[in-house]
Amino acid sequence: MLNVCVIGCGRAGMIHARSYAGKVIGARLAAVCDPFEEARENAAAELGVPRTYADWHDVMADPDIDAVVVVTPTGMHRDIVVAAAAAGKHVFCEKPMASSEEECDEMIAACAQAGVKLQIGFMRRFDESMEHAKEAIDAGEIGDVVLVKSLTHGPSHPKEWMYDVRKSYGPIGEVSSHDMDMLRFFTGSEVASVYAVGGNYRSPEVAAEWPEWYDTFAMTLTFENGMLGMVDGAQYVQYGYDSRLEVLGTKGSILVGAQPRESYTVATADGKVRRPMNNSWTYLYREAYIREAQAFVDAIVHDTETRVTGHDGKMAIRLVNMGLRSLLEHRIVLASER
Ligand SMILES: NC(=O)c1ccc[n+]([C@@H]2O[C@H](COP(=O)([O-])OP(=O)(O)OC[C@H]3O[C@@H](n4cnc5c(N)ncnc54)[C@H](O)[C@@H]3O)[C@@H](O)[C@H]2O)c1
Incomplete structure (x- = not known):
């Protein structure tokens, strides 16, 4: 079982959190992260999540987390994805991937260097x-x-x-x-x-x-x-x-x-x-969100290329x-x- 942490428990974050809390084979929602206490605690209470984090840096230091799903406002995607890759965690990142092509390049390089998967959230x-x-x-x-x-x-x-x-x-x-x-x-x-x-x-x-x-x-x-x-x-x-x-x-x-x-x-x-x-x-797109989450986990488990790559995001x-x-x-x- 892959332990997944959803970072950002807003509108889109909760879709992903609900997918990983029981709808994706081979993965479970192990933690949620959001500096906004109400969002974090509501997510934990609704989905019975054992661990919560207010600061995403602490997620990177948690050795039990295998993969992160980055669903924060777009301007934060680059820093979180690069840090996650450096910590050896597989990354699913919501669209738009980042604030510039240069940021996308940094994220792609960080994931490639760390040998972790990177999938972008084009669920269509x-x-x-x-x-x-x-x-x-x-x-x-x-x-x-x-x-x-x-x-x-x-x-x-x-x-x-x-x-x-x-x-x-x-x-x-x-x-x-x-x-x-x-x-x-x-x-x-x-x-x-x-x-x-x-x-x-x-x-x-x-x-x-x-x-x-x-x-x-x-x-x-x-x-x-x-x-x-x-x-x-x-x-x-x-x-x-x-x-x-x-x-x-x-x-x-x-x-x-x-x-x-x-x-x-x-x-x-x-x-x-x-x-x-x-x-x-x-x-x-309710089914598409679950299918994209399953595809992300399958790419990790079978060590294949993700179906929506960093290049697609860029x-x-x-x-x-x-x-x-x-x-x-x-x-x-x-x-x-x-
Ligand atoms: N694929 C899709 O269909 C889809 C749909 C909606 C949004 N999105 C994308 O998802 C991302 C989030 O959008 P949203 O509509 O859910 O926004 P939102 O404002 O509803 O939620 C963002 C959440 O991130 C949290 N957050 C802020 N700073 C944080 C930090 N430092 N660490 C952790 N969490 C933090 C906020 O407290 C909030 O709960 C955006 O990039 C957006 O474009 C994708």
Whole structure:
């Protein structure tokens, strides 16, 4: 049994904590870490965790912890991952991987040098619908891929730490780094150019303090292999959690997403149809989170490469950074500028 410690017991941290507390074969939730006492104690009480830590440095000194799951705000990922690798612990790190490609390089090198696994939290790759779409593309069912369109709209109010887009990236990284990864996954290529536009449409009260904050963006991309991409992302949309993907090929197309929360539809005499909307990513991707955790543990146990590598995390950061620069500087950004 691998002993896992979840570091950061917030929204995403609790998803991972619940997965490791009984849903993943070969691993158990041995500890949780969070400086915020209420988050830490609530997690421990809900999941019956024997050990809690207020300071992540103490996790690194615990010889019983085999692997850490890093789910703190993004700006802390690099320091925690590098320290975990130095302590010989396998690492699962949430997206966005870090604050720059240089930080990603440091994290990749630290894990490689220590011989520990590194997996990044792009759980959509473990979503069965996405997997089937990829299989259909690889089998040539829609001809050659021409255009990949991906959108994510999140319902929740932004957290305070997200308003500084130089640190959090804003929705391009916070919500849509998943879309960036899906574009790489389905084009099988790296980005060549990005053009993004965006604005703050829902939180005018923070505009004076955070003039760069945007809650909605639209982006067009080209890839090295000639394929095209489109992404739109938004935060605090309130109507639900909306995640859709469309792949247009030379001989067909594939649509993934817009799954209703329940499988019932109400049709009434006034000609209207109603069906429940997904309200959370925690629901839409609940199975994918468990499958990604299982894949992480399996990669450790069988000593294989993780299915979402540090390189995947880094290349998504490249896309996110180019998108943010394009949005802030109002111009097309080319990968060749780097
Ligand atoms: N894969 C996904 O679908 C997904 C979804 C949401 C968030 N995320 C990512 O997960 C990370 C956390 O996001 P969130 O929405 O859960 O944020 P959050 O604010 O809800 O939770 C962050 C937690 O980290 C804790 N924390 C802060 N400093 C810490 C420290 N020094 N050591 C340990 N814990 C510390 C906070 O107290 C808080 O409980 C971000 O990188 C985010 O982008 C991924």
